[in-house]
Amino acid sequence: MAHRALVIAMLPAIGLRVLAVLGFPPALLFYGDSFAFLSEKLAPGTTRPSGYSLLLAVLRPAHSLTLVTVLQHLLGLALAVAVYALLRRRGLPGWGATLLVTPLLYDEFLVLLEHMIMADAIFIVLVTAAVVLIVWRVTPATAAVGGVLLGLAGITRTVGLPLLLLTAAYLLIRRYGWRPLVALLVAGAIPLGAYATWMKVEKGKFALTEADGNFLWSRTMSFADCDVIKPPERLAVLCPQMPVAERPYPPHWLWESFSPLLKVPGPANRNQLAGEFGRAAILAQPGGYLGAVATDLTGLFRWERTAVDEKTPYKLPASERPLNESVRDVAESYEGGPAATRVVEPFAGWLRAYQRFGYVPFPVLTLVLAGALVTGLVRRRWDVLLPGLAALALMVSPPFLAAFDVRYVIPAIPLVFLALGLSLVARDDLRPRPSPSQAAPGARARSTTWGTERRTTG
Incomplete structure (x- = not known):
């Protein structure tokens, strides 16, 4: 069988x-x-x-x-x-x-x-x-x-x-x-x-969804420092109050009672402001952002x-x-x-x-x-x-x-x-290919394996 x-x-x-x-x-x-x-x-x-x-x-x-x-x-x-x-x-x-x-x-x-x-x-x-x-x-x-x-x-x-x-x-x-x-x-x-x-x-x-901004904001809670970000007043409500070393993992900032995100009324408005804060934090602290990402990626090891x-x-x-x-x-x-x-x-x-x-x-x-x-x-x-x-x-x-x-x-x-x-696999593409006599002159002139495949599979 x-x-x-x-x-x-x-x-x-x-x-x-x-x-x-x-x-x-x-x-x-x-x-x-x-x-x-x-x-x-x-x-x-x-x-x-x-x-x-x-x-x-x-x-x-x-x-x-x-x-x-x-x-x-x-x-x-x-x-x-x-x-x-x-x-x-x-x-x-x-x-x-x-x-x-x-x-x-x-x-x-x-x-x-x-x-x-x-x-x-x-x-x-x-x-x-x-x-x-x-x-x-x-x-x-x-x-x-x-x-x-x-x-x-x-x-x-x-x-x-x-x-x-x-x-x-x-x-x-x-x-x-x-x-x-x-x-x-x-x-x-x-x-x-x-x-x-x-x-x-x-x-x-x-x-x-109405939450892409929320998730990005929660990502920045790993490193965000409002003294560096200097957000405008309408975004300052989203500043974390905990020291960086004491902050929980990002997802907790979406649901837990301590989250400043919950102080913002309305899902759409909350998502908008959170997205703005998140982008501002990343631009102000690119090193902190990449460091947080790198730390998370160690989970793959x-x-x-x-x-x-x-x-x-x-x-x-x-x-x-x-x-x-x-x-x-x-x-x-x-x-x-x-x-x-x-x-x-x-x-x-x-x-x-x-x-x-x-x-x-x-x-x-x-x-x-x-x-x-x-x-x-x-x-x-x-x-x-x-x-x-x-x-x-x-x-x-x-x-x-x-x-x-x-x-x-x-x-x-x-x-x-x-x-x-x-x-x-032994060959990238097992589909039938035209013989040189059947191929168009332009195709014969471009006779590399990848080139022929592109001509015959397009």
């Missing part, structure tokens, strides 16, 4: 997901975010786009969080199969392609996100599916579908927005022609424009994702956590009954034990990405650029815009190993 290695690898991976379904029914819930997505009142989100809420609204009539998580698990498995298929198409043997999708099948954090009521699993599927499709073959049709997927990713998590522009730059640099480029951009603009129009109708602002005694929402629970009164009705309305995460032994314990070692350490992930990009450039495997640079953007951009979080790195995992596989 040609795909025996993949089938063998998928059986335990399916088992891990079955453990999640049996051990933590009906789903894992994340702070207040999950309940915002589950809200029966469908509206554009203030702090995050509501693309994931739209999916949950479609599934709401079933009144089953288990249905949501099972669907996410299935999509995660299907994504591994798609990456495997692309690598096989590019000439890798079955065992090699299977080895490269093993992290997609077995990384504990991917399993956790698939079982969580959060936008991350769907975001990972949308971004990776778009990249796989475009790398598979560039035509106006595939570019259009890829553009729609990236547009949907952008209304699922705003960090997806730069990936649409990155993909457009890739098509432009590779000289695939104007039709795929236009198809990508127009198709990508459709979900983004529709969502921004919805935001305009509901909240009077043509945008995807931490071997353990979470220490044994570290408090984090990303550990599988050992006991049931009752829902707060403020969110219980939202969750139980969606579920049509009790919705708190239950812990069912021994299945939950087996998966908790696996979580302690079943992951790709970030230093390994970073090294693999660097190796894939360097190998791709040296061997002129130009298709490595799209997944490789997309993965790099996902890994390094959050500390520039908000803060480092383990969860923000996980979407890069499928793209990193796709890039590695593409860097190892």
